[in-house]
Amino acid sequence: MSRSCAHVGADGRPCRAAPLRDGSYCFMHDPEQAEEAAAARRLGGIRRRRESTLAVAYELGGLQSVAGLRRLLDIIVADGLSLDNGIGRLRVLIAAVSTGARLLEVRDLEARIQALEAMQRARQRRTATGSIPRRDEPQRP
C-alpha cells in the first residue's frame, strides 16, 4: 500500500508526493525539513530562471522537434569551430556532421510519410464518392 504526504494545499488538494521514510510528510512539506526545502525551492527557482534566460539568449526551442534539435546542433557547431584545432574539435565536428545527417534523414522521411498519407486520404475520398472504381470491380471498356 502506498502512502502519500499529509500536506493539504491552499486549494484543498492533498500533496500526492511520497512521504519521508519515518514521517507523514514529503521532503518539501515536512516541518523538520523546512530550511532545506526552502533552500531547494530557491535553487530550483534560480535554475529555472537561468534555463529560461539561456533559452532566450540562444533562441532554443526545446528538443521536442527537429527544428529545436537543429538549433542546438548549430550552436554546438559554432562553438566547436571556434575551438583551437585538435582531436577534440575534430571529434565534435564529426559527431555534429553525423547527427545532422540523421536529422536530415528524419526530416525527409517525415515529409515523405506526410505526402503518402495525404495521397492515401485523397484516394479514400475518391473511392468513397465512387469517382474511381475499386480495384476488385471489373473495369468497363
Ligand SMILES: [Zn+2]
Ligand atoms: Zn508533500
